[in-house]
Amino acid sequence: MKTDDLVAxxxxxxxxxxxxxxxxxxxxxxxxxxxxxxxxLAILLGVRRDLxxxxxxxxxxxxxxxxxxxxxxxxxxxxxxxxxxLRLAWxxxxxxxxxxxxxxxxAIALMRADPAQRAWLFFGDTWTSCPSLVALxxxxxxxxVLWATRGLAPTRLRLxxxxxxxxxxxxxxxxxxxxxxxxxxxxxxxxxxxxxxIPTAAGALLGPRVLRW
Amino acid sequence: xxRIQETDRLNAGEERLRNLLIRGLGGDAPAYHAFLRxxxxxxxxxxxxxxxxxxxxxxxxxxxxxxxxxxQRHTYDAGQPLTAWVHAIAxxxxxxxxxxxEKRDLLTDPLDDEIDFLSSSDNEAAEARRDLGKLLDQLxxxxxxxxxxxxxEGLSVAEAARLLGMxxxxxxxxxxxxxxxxxxIIRGDA
Numbered sequence: 001m002k003t004d005d006l007v008a009x010x011x012x013x014x015x016x017x018x019x020x021x022x023x024x025x026x027x028x029x030x031x032x033x034x035x036x037x038x039x040x041l042a043i044l045l046g047v048r049r050d051l052x053x054x055x056x057x058x059x060x061x062x063x064x065x066x067x068x069x070x071x072x073x074x075x076x077x078x079x080x081x082x083x084x085x086l087r088l089a090w091x092x093x094x095x096x097x098x099x100x101x102x103x104x105x106x107a108i109a110l111m112r113a114d115p116a117q118r119a120w121l122f123f124g125d126t127w128t129s130c131p132s133l134v135a136l137x138x139x140x141x142x143x144x145v146l147w148a149t150r151g152l153a154p155t156r157l158r159l160x161x162x163x164x165x166x167x168x169x170x171x172x173x174x175x176x177x178x179x180x181x182x183x184x185x186x187x188x189x190x191x192x193x194x195x196x197x198i199p200t201a202a203g204a205l206l207g208p209r210v211l212r213w
Numbered sequence: 214x215x216r217i218q219e220t221d222r223l224n225a226g227e228e229r230l231r232n233l234l235i236r237g238l239g240g241d242a243p244a245y246h247a248f249l250r251x252x253x254x255x256x257x258x259x260x261x262x263x264x265x266x267x268x269x270x271x272x273x274x275x276x277x278x279x280x281x282x283x284x285q286r287h288t289y290d291a292g293q294p295l296t297a298w299v300h301a302i303a304x305x306x307x308x309x310x311x312x313x314x315e316k317r318d319l320l321t322d323p324l325d326d327e328i329d330f331l332s333s334s335d336n337e338a339a340e341a342r343r344d345l346g347k348l349l350d351q352l353x354x355x356x357x358x359x360x361x362x363x364x365x366e367g368l369s370v371a372e373a374a375r376l377l378g379m380x381x382x383x384x385x386x387x388x389x390x391x392x393x394x395x396x397x398i399i400r401g402d403a
Contacts, residue, residue: 001276001341001343001344001345002341003253003257003272003275003276003279003341004250004253005345006276006279006280006345007246007249007250007253007279008246009345009360009364009365010249010279010280010283010364010392011237011242011245011246011249012242012363012364012365012367013242013363013364013367013368013369013370013388014237014242014245014283015240015370015385016238016239016240017238017286017287018287019238019291021287021288022288082288083288083289083290083293083298084285084288084297084298084301084302084305085293085294085296085297085298085299085300085301085302086290086293086297152285152287152288153281153285153288153302153305155301155302155304155305212309212400213281213284213285213396
């Protein structure tokens with residue numbers, strides 16, 4: 001086959017391409033994924049009954065801001081990793097910032113707490129189930145996010161897979177926080193993070209195989 | 214002084230190619246054709262330099278990269294330098310080929326030279342070893358026939374749809390999926 005023939009073939013009837021493909025694909029994937037995660041939460045766990053009272057607690061909003069910031073930062077990373085030739089720039093910093101902030105809060109809480117209370121601040125009442133539930137709720141987000149990424153053109157597949165996992169983990173955690181009763185910084189800074197890192201690791205493992213193009 | 218002129222020349226080349234692509238993405242077929250033709254010369258020079266020990270692979274990889282650039286053209290962001298985008302795709306396809314060949318010693322060639330990308334060009338289009346007809350034969354009819362009528366015979370979407378008894382959107386989907394399937398066959402997934 002001559003390259004000129006291939007070029008002619010590709011150019012013939014190529015038509016116009018709609019702009020902002022990446023943004024549209026991720027919007028669709030996240031819409032679908034969040035509805036799936038919310039449905040799963042409603043079926044399996046239910047929204048916590050005292051959610052109304054929780055809305056008045058500052059720590060509830062800190063928790064929400066923590067996962068929302070991680071979700072936004074990983075979406076930003078995803079948007080860059082899924083298109084060729086874009087640098088990550090300040091994105092790793094944006095990912096690290098909410099985690100570091102939560103760890104500072106956790107350190108302060110642990111230092112100020114009565115020594116007998118410290119174990120509870122860290123383990124809470126639900127440490128055994130929290131990471132796996134976050135990971136479970138991230139699954140309905142993970143599949144559409146991988147699909148969206150596959151239709152674009154990631155060139156660093158392992159990293160893109162990990163970012164897809166982290167994004168789904170953060171969205172899963174966001175949905176899970178409607179059920180979860182835990183509000184202490186040491187708990188959030190460890191068990192929530194661990195829950196989000198499970199899909200991240202899965203993404204890093206799957207990326208090179210699933211995202212190849 | 215000479216370096217400044219050289220940089221200007223490269224910037225002008227980048228600007229012109231970028232304009233052709235942006236017009237092409239807007240639906241201007243002649244501009245898109247010119248973009249791909251000129252790009253294939255740059256790709257050939259870029260890949261020939263890096264595949265000095267595998268000269269037979271160069272044209273195959275030029276074509277594979279062109280197909281990838283076409284299939285993935287919706288990932289180009291108009292605010293982004295064109296060179297960085299093209300270079301990243303060509304480098305990805307090159308590494309993919311080298312991995313496929315499992316010749317690790319070839320990975321020692323430095324690949325971080327996107328600055329030089331537009332500085333050389335090679336119009337001598339050799340013939341690739343693979344044959345388009347044989348590749349197309351591996352596709353199912355609902356993908357093959359839309360490609361044959363629209364992309365090889367140059368029929369419009371409406372004409373191809375009427376001829377095939379398919380809806381216009383099915384024809385478009387067939388072409389799109391068919392070209393993606395061709396890329397998958399070439400890299401050995403299918």
